[in-house]
Amino acid sequence: MTLFAALFSHYRRHPLQLVALALMILVATTLWSGVRQLTEQARASLSQSEQVIAGRQQVLRVDGAGLTVSDFVTLRRAGLCVMPWLEVPRQGQVGVVIGVDPLAAACFDGGGGAFDNAALRLESEPFVDIGEAVRLARESPAAERRPSLVLIASGNVTAGALPGGYRLETFARGPETGELGESFLLNLDALGVLVLLITALLLRAVYRLGIVQRRESFALLHRFGVPPARIDRWLIMELLTLSALCILPGLWLGRELAGLLGQGFGRSLQGLFDAPLYSISGQWLAPALSMMAVVLVACLADFLVPGGRRVVGSRGHGKLAGILLGLGLLLALLGPSLIWVFAAVAIVFAGAGLLIPILIYRLAERAACARADPLVRWRYRELAVMARQLALPVVALQFTFAMVLAIQALVTTFEDTFDRWLAQRLEAELYVPVPEGRSGEAAARWLAAQPELKTSGAWHRVIRGRAGVSVPGGTQTPVDVFALSPVSSLLTGWDLLASGDDPWASLAGEQAVLVNEQLARRLGLSVGDRLELQLAGQRSNLPVAGIYADYGRPAGEILINGRLLPEQFQPEFESFSISPGALSRARLRSGLESVWQVSDITLRDNEEIRDLATGVFDQTFLLTRSMTVLTLALAGLALLIMGWVFFTGRAWYFRLLATWGLSRREVAAQLTRLSVGLTGRVALLALPLGIWLTWVLVHRINPLAFGWSLPMAVYPGFWVELVGLSLLIGLGIALLMGRQLRAGVAMPASATSMTGGER
C-alpha cells in the first residue's frame, strides 16, 4: 500500500466526510464567486458609464422644460458641439440602452475628451443609435416614464457661447450616485466576504474533525518510519487536489448563479442608482487562486499559527476589546462618510469578537467560583474552556446572528414601508395614461362633470415634466415635477416624513409645494423653507409644506398644484388616477374614449401594478435574503461541527462523569445544559450587537448609501426565533455527543489532552 493510499483510506471509511468537504468547497466557491462576479460586473458598468461621461457638461433649458430635437438643432446651428443622449430601459430585460448619435459625436474628437470613437461605436454595449432608442422607448408600455433627452456638450462649449434660454450644467447619469453605487456594492462585497469567512470556519471544523480521527493513523505511519513532515506534505497535496477538483465546477456554478440573480440585481442597481448593468465577462484565475488560498489557510492554520498564540482570554485582549468598542461606537456616531462608518462597523465587530469569548469565559469562571455544587462548578469551568477553545466559531456565529438580525430588521422595515408607500401611491383603483397627442384638460373637464365621481369616487390628474429649483443663493437643480389637480382624497392619506399644518390644503391652495426626501436631503430643505421654482421660464417662490418618502428613485422630485403650471410647460407624461365609485368602468372607458377620440384606451388596474412592484421588490431582495439565510445555515452548521469536534476531543473527560457515578441520562443532561448554555449565551450576547448594527444600517449607512432613510424598527419575534435556533444547535451538539459517548470513547489522542492542559 502506498503512503497516499494509506492516508486516503480514512475517506474510504468516512466517505460522507469527503463528500461534506467537497460540497462545502463547491458551495462556498459558487456563492462567493457568484456574488463577486455580480459586484465586479456592476463595478465595471458603473465605471464604464462614468468614464464615458467623465467631466462632461450638459445643456439645459433655462425654463426647466424638457429638451427636444429642436433644441439640439438650435444649438448645433449656433455652432456648438452637442450630442444627444437618451437612456431607455430594456424591455423585459436588465439595464438600459443609451441612444446616441455617432455623427453628432464626431465633433467631440480632440475636444478634450472621453468621447473617442471607440467609446461610442454602436456595436459596443450599451450604446445604440438614438433612432433605435426612440423606437424602443415608444414601444414601451404607456405607463412607463418617457425617457428624457439629454444634450451633452463638448469640452469647448462655454456658457458664454450658448444662445439665450440655455445653460450648462455638469452631466451626471444619476443624481450623484457614483459613490452610492459603490457603497451598495461594498455592502454586497462585505456579505460575500462574510460567506467566505463562515465557510472557512466550517471547512476548518470538518477538516479538523477528520484530522482528530486520523491522528492514530498518522502515529502508526510515523512508527512505520514515515517522517511527520512527509505526512504533512501529503496532506497539503491531498487538500490542493480536492480544492482544485471542487473550485473549478464551483466557479462555473458561480457564473450560472450570477446569471440567475443578475436580473434582480440589475433591477436593484438600475432602480437604486440609475446605473445600468452591462454584460458579464467572467474571470477564472484570480477567484480560483483566492478560493484555494482560503481553503489552505482555513484547513492548515494550525501549521501556520503557533499554538500558544491561539489562546484567548488574556487581560490584554479584554483591554484591547474595550478600546476597539469605544472607538468604533464613537466613529459610527460621528463618521462623516460611508467609508468611516464601514470602518467603525469593522472596529466594533473586531472589538466584540475579542470581547465575547472573554466575557463568556470570565462570567463562567466567576459563576464556577460562586457555586458550591461540584457538578455546577464543573459545568461552568467546562463552559469557560469551551468559550476559549471554540472562540472562532462562537464569534462567527455571533457575527452571523447580529448580521442576520440587522438585515432582517432592515429588509422587513423596508418591505413594510414600501408596502405602505405603494398602497398610498396606488390608492386609486385605476390608472389611465393620456394617449399621445390627446388633451388631458378635456378629460379632466369630462371627469369633473360626472356626478357619480363627485359623490362616490375620487380622481386627480398628474402631469409630469421637468423643472428647476433652487434655494436662495444656491444654484439651480433640475427636478422631476408632478403637477396634481385636483388635490383629491386619494393623495391626502400619504405618510409624510415632515409636514407643516395641513400640507395638502396648502398644496390645493397653490400656496406650497411638497418635496421628496432625496431632494430635501440634497438641498438641506426642511418644512417652511422657501424654494425658488422655475417652470417653463416662469419663476415662483413657494414654501415647502411637506417632505414625502420616495424609496424607489434617486431623482429629486416636487409636487405642485397643477394650476401652477404655465401654459408653455411641456409635459413629458400625463395620466389620471381614478377611483370610479359608482361610475362603471365601462362608462368611464367609453367616456374617455369619446373625449380622446381613440378606440382603445389603457385602463390599468392598480392592483396589477402593485403585484408587479411587489414582485420586483421581492426579486431585488432575493439576493440579500438568500445570502443571509445561507450564511446563517453555514454558521450554525460550523458551530455544530466545531462543537462536535471539540466535544469529541474531550469525550474522555465527559466519560469521567459516569465514572464519578452519574447515570448516562444525567451525563447527557449535563452535556445538553453545557452546549445549550454556550449557544444560548452566544445568541443573547449577539442581540445588542445586532440591534446596534440595525441602528447603523438604518440611521447611518442607508442615508449615506441610498439617499433615503427608513424608520428604525426591531422585531423581538425574530430574536426569539434566532435564540431558538441557537438552542437547537446546542441540542444538536448534545445529541451528537450523546451518541459519541454511547459508542464508546477512545483514549485521549495525545499526552497533553490527558493532562487537562486546556484549562
Next chain:
Amino acid sequence: MRGLALIALLTVGLSGCSEAPEPSGFAGLGERVDKTGEQSYLQPGPATGLAFPADLGPHPRYRIEWWYLTANLRTESGQPLGLQWTQFRQALEPREPDAVPDPSAWPLQAAWMAHAAVSWQGEHEFAERLARGDVGNAGATARPFSVWLDHWQLDAVADRRWRLQVTAGNFAYDLTLRVSDQPVAHGINGFSAKSDSGQGSMYFSLVDIAISGTVTFQGQALEVEGRGWFDREWSSQFLKTGQKGWDWFALHLDSGDRLMAFRLREEGKPFVSGTWIPASGQIQPLTSGQLALSVVEQRDGVPVRWQIEVPEQGVSLELSAPAGDYMNRGLYPYWESPVDVSGSHTGEGYMELTGYR
C-alpha cells in the same frame, strides 16, 4: 465625381457593423448597393436629364450626392489662396422627396458630411463636420437655394448671389458668390459615365463664379477675390469593383477656356473623361481618345505634377501643386490642392486625388 470614396466609407462607418473598409476605399460600393436593395434607389442614365433649379436641391431617391465648391482666390496683396467647401449626402435608405420623416424620431435615412479647407502660403487647414439628415441641423433646399450643416451654410441671398459661411477651428470664411454663367452639363445631357460598363452619375457645374469676401486664416483676416468652380453630382451606383481611386481637375485657363478632366484608376487601362468648355462656342465632352492624363512627378507618394493633353484643342498643359501638404485629414484622407497651369496655356485650377494613402 468627387467625394465618392468619402461617402462610401462613411456608409461603412454608419452601418455600425464590424466590417472594415476595403483597402482601396470605395471599390466595394457597387457590390454593397447590389446587396442592400439597389432596386429602391433610382439609377441615373443618359435619359434622366437635368432640371433647374430643382437639381440644386437634394435627391433623396438617389444614394449619394454632393455640392462642391473650389476657388482660386487672391488676397489684397496678390497672394494666391485656395479654398474648398463641400457637402455630401449619403442615403441609408431611399425615400420620396416629400416623405419627410418625423425629426423627433431621430430618423437615420441619410447622413451628411461637410468639408472645408483653406490653403495659403504653403499651409493647409481642413475641417470636417458630420450630421444625420432629416433632424434639421443638416440639409439642402433648391428653392430658396440653401445647403447647411450646423453653422456652415451656403445660401442664396439674392438672384444669382449666394453667401457661404464657414467657421472652423483655425480658419473661417464669409464669402459672396456671384453666379454669372449657365450650368454646364457634363457627359450626355448631364449623365457623366464613370466606367465602360455603364456606371455613372448626374453631373453639372457652374464654372465661372466670381467670389469676394473675407477669409480668416490662423487668426489673420484677409480680404479676398477670385473665381470658383461649383459642382453638383448625384447617383446611386457608378463605381465598379476594382477601381482604386481617381484624379480630378477643374481648370480656368487664361484664354477664357475651362477644362474638367478626371481619371478613374483601375487594373489595366484607367477610365478617362472630361469636358472642354471653350470661352465661346460648343461645349465638348471628352472621352479617353480625346484626353490624356499622365503623372510627371510625385511627392511622398502623391502625384503633384501632371501632364494633360487635349490634342483636338491644341492643349498640352503642365499642372503643378504648390509646395506643401494638401491632404485633407478627415475620416477618410484625400488630396485637395490648387494647381498652377503652364504649357500651351496658362491658368489655375484645383486638383483632387483620392486613394493614394
